Amino acid sequence: MNPANSNSSGVGLVVRGLRKSFGGQEVLKGVDVTVQPGEIFVIMGPSGSGKSVLLKHLIGLETPDAGEILINGEPITAPEVAARYRMALVFQSGALLNSLTVGENVGLYLAEHRLKSPAEIEAVVAEKLADVGLKDAMNKMPAELSGGMKKRVAIARALVIEPQFILYDEPTSELDPLSAVVIGNEILALNRKIGVTSLVVSHDRDLAFGVADRIAVMAEGRILTIGTPDEVNKFNDPLVQSFLRADFKREN
Amino acid sequence: MLLFWRTLLALPQAWRQRRKVFDQFFEIGNASLLMVCVLSFFIGGVIALNFGPALVERSFTNAVGGVVGLAIAKELAPVMMAILIAGRIGSAMAAEIGSMSVYQEIDALRTMNINPIHYLVLPRILAIAVALPLLVIFSVLVGWFGGATVANFNHLMDIPYQVFLANLKDMVGLKDVVNGVFKSFCFALIVGTVSCHQGLTTIGGPRGIGRSVTKAVVNSIVLIVVFDYLLTRFMAQ
Numbered sequence: 001m002n003p004a005n006s007n008s009s010g011v012g013l014v015v016r017g018l019r020k021s022f023g024g025q026e027v028l029k030g031v032d033v034t035v036q037p038g039e040i041f042v043i044m045g046p047s048g049s050g051k052s053v054l055l056k057h058l059i060g061l062e063t064p065d066a067g068e069i070l071i072n073g074e075p076i077t078a079p080e081v082a083a084r085y086r087m088a089l090v091f092q093s094g095a096l097l098n099s100l101t102v103g104e105n106v107g108l109y110l111a112e113h114r115l116k117s118p119a120e121i122e123a124v125v126a127e128k129l130a131d132v133g134l135k136d137a138m139n140k141m142p143a144e145l146s147g148g149m150k151k152r153v154a155i156a157r158a159l160v161i162e163p164q165f166i167l168y169d170e171p172t173s174e175l176d177p178l179s180a181v182v183i184g185n186e187i188l189a190l191n192r193k194i195g196v197t198s199l200v201v202s203h204d205r206d207l208a209f210g211v212a213d214r215i216a217v218m219a220e221g222r223i224l225t226i227g228t229p230d231e232v233n234k235f236n237d238p239l240v241q242s243f244l245r246a247d248f249k250r251e252n
Numbered sequence: 253m254l255l256f257w258r259t260l261l262a263l264p265q266a267w268r269q270r271r272k273v274f275d276q277f278f279e280i281g282n283a284s285l286l287m288v289c290v291l292s293f294f295i296g297g298v299i300a301l302n303f304g305p306a307l308v309e310r311s312f313t314n315a316v317g318g319v320v321g322l323a324i325a326k327e328l329a330p331v332m333m334a335i336l337i338a339g340r341i342g343s344a345m346a347a348e349i350g351s352m353s354v355y356q357e358i359d360a361l362r363t364m365n366i367n368p369i370h371y372l373v374l375p376r377i378l379a380i381a382v383a384l385p386l387l388v389i390f391s392v393l394v395g396w397f398g399g400a401t402v403a404n405f406n407h408l409m410d411i412p413y414q415v416f417l418a419n420l421k422d423m424v425g426l427k428d429v430v431n432g433v434f435k436s437f438c439f440a441l442i443v444g445t446v447s448c449h450q451g452l453t454t455i456g457g458p459r460g461i462g463r464s465v466t467k468a469v470v471n472s473i474v475l476i477v478v479f480d481y482l483l484t485r486f487m488a489q
Contacts, residue, residue, distance in 0.1 A: 059363050088363065095360035097352070109364045112371065114268075161364065 010038035010197035018067035029221035045218035088158035094150035096142040103138035128156040148179030276379030292391040296398025305408040317416040318423025320399035334439035338472035342447035346468035349451025377444035384440035
C-alpha cells in the first residue's frame with residue numbers, strides 16, 4: 001500500500017488455481033475468480049467453505065501453497081507490487097484496537113505513516129466518521145460501541161487508506177436487519193462514490209443479492225458458480241440451490 | 253531469537269515510537285515502584301537477619317554490611333526484580349499482545365502496513381530495558397537500607413547505621429553495582445522478548461491467552477536463572 005499513490009480508481013483482481021492447506025486439511029482446492037475494476041463482487045457460501053481464508057490471501061495475511069493472485073495483471077505476492085496498490089480489509093469483528101479511541105483507530109494509518117499533521121488527521125477522521133454516520137463517536141472507546149457501530153468504524157478506518165480495493169469479511173454477521181441494511185447501503189454508496197473495487201465475503205443472502213454486481217458461490221474450498229445475481233439464482237446445482245433456498249419448515 | 257534480531261533491526265524506529273516508549277516506561281514504573289520498594293526492603297532485612305548474627309557471633313561484625321551489600325547488589329536485586337517484572341509486566345505484555353493476536357488487531361495492523369514489531373514490540377522492549385536497570389538501582393539502595401535497619405535494631409547484631417554503611421562501602425565497589433545493573437539489563441531483554449514473542453504467537457481464545465501468559469512468565473524465569481549463572485561466570489573472569 002503506497003500512501004503516495006493518489007490514484008483512487010478501482011483495480012481488477014484475478015485469482016488462479018489458489019490452493020491452501022492447514023495441518024494436512026485442504027481448505028482451498030483450486031480457486032479461480034476474476035473481479036472487474038470497480039465492481040461489487042460477493043463471495044457466498046456456508047461457514048467453513050474457505051471464504052475468509054481466501055480473503056486473507058487477497059490482503060496478504062496468508063501465502064498460498066499453489067496458484068497466483070494478480071492485481072491489475074501483476075502478482076500480488078511480490079512486495080513491490082503489493083506496495084503499489086492500496087487495499088483495505090474490514091474485518092468480521094471490526095478488529096478495532098481496543099486500547100485506542102475510535103478517532104485514534106480511524107486515524108492510525110495516517111498517524112503511523114506520518115502522512116498528515118495531527119490537525120489534518122483529526123479533520124480526515126471527522127470526515128470519514130461522518131461518512132459512516134458516526135461523527136459523535138470520535139472520543140469513544142471501542143468497548144462503548146455496538147456491533148454495528150464497530151463495523152462502521154472499521155469501514156471508516158478502511159476509507160482513510162483511500163483504498164482502490166476494499167474487502168469486507170462478513171460485514172453483516174451478528175447485526176440486526178436494520179444495521180445490516182445500513183452496512184449494505186454503505187458498501188453500495190462507497191462503491192458508487194469513489195469507484196472502489198469491493199469484494200464482500202458473506203453468507204447473508206439479502207446482502208449478497210442486494211449489493212452485488214456479481215456473485216460467486218463457494219463450498220468446500222471450491223467455487224461452484226459465478227454470475228450476476230439472476231444467473232446465480234437460476235443456477236441449477238443442488239448444493240447452490242440448497243444454500244440459496246435454505247429455510248425453516250414449521251409443521252402445524 | 254528471531255524476534256530479538258528483528259527488534260534490533262527496528263531500533264532506528266525508536267525515536268518515532270518515543271511516545272509509546274514513554275507510555276510503557278511510565279506503566280512499568282508506576283506498576284512496580286511500590287512493590288520494588290517493599291520487596292527490596294525486606295530482602296535486605298532478611299539477608300541481614302540470616303547472616304548478621306552468625307557473622308557477629310564469629311567476630312566478623314565488620315563483614316555484615318559488606319555481605320548484605322554484595323548479596324543485594326550483585327545477585328538478589330537484579331534477579332528478584334527481574335522475576336518480579338516478569339510476573340508483573342511480562343505477563344501483562346503477553347496478555348495484551350496475545351489478546352490483540354486473538355482478536356485480529358495485529359492482522360488489522362498488518363493490513364494497514366504497520367509493522368507490529370515497530371508498533372508493539374520495540375516500545376515495550378526499549379521501555380523495559382531502561383526501566384529494569386533503574387528499578388534495580390533503586391532496589392539496591394532500598395535493600396541496603398533494609399539490611400542496615402535490621403542490623404541496627406536486631407538485638408543480636410546492634411550494628412549502627414554508620415558502621416554498617418562504612419563496612420558496606422569497604423567491601424562493595426561501583427563495579428559490583430554495575431555488574432548487577434548490567435545483569436538486569438540482560439534480564440530485561442529476556443523478559444521483553446519472551447513476553448512479546450508469546451503474545452504474538454498466541455492462538456485460540458481466552459485459554460490461548462492464559463497459556464501464553466503462563467509460558468511468558470515461566471520461560472522468562474527459567475531463562476533469567478540460567479543467564480544469571482552464565483553472566484556471573486562470564487563477569488567473574
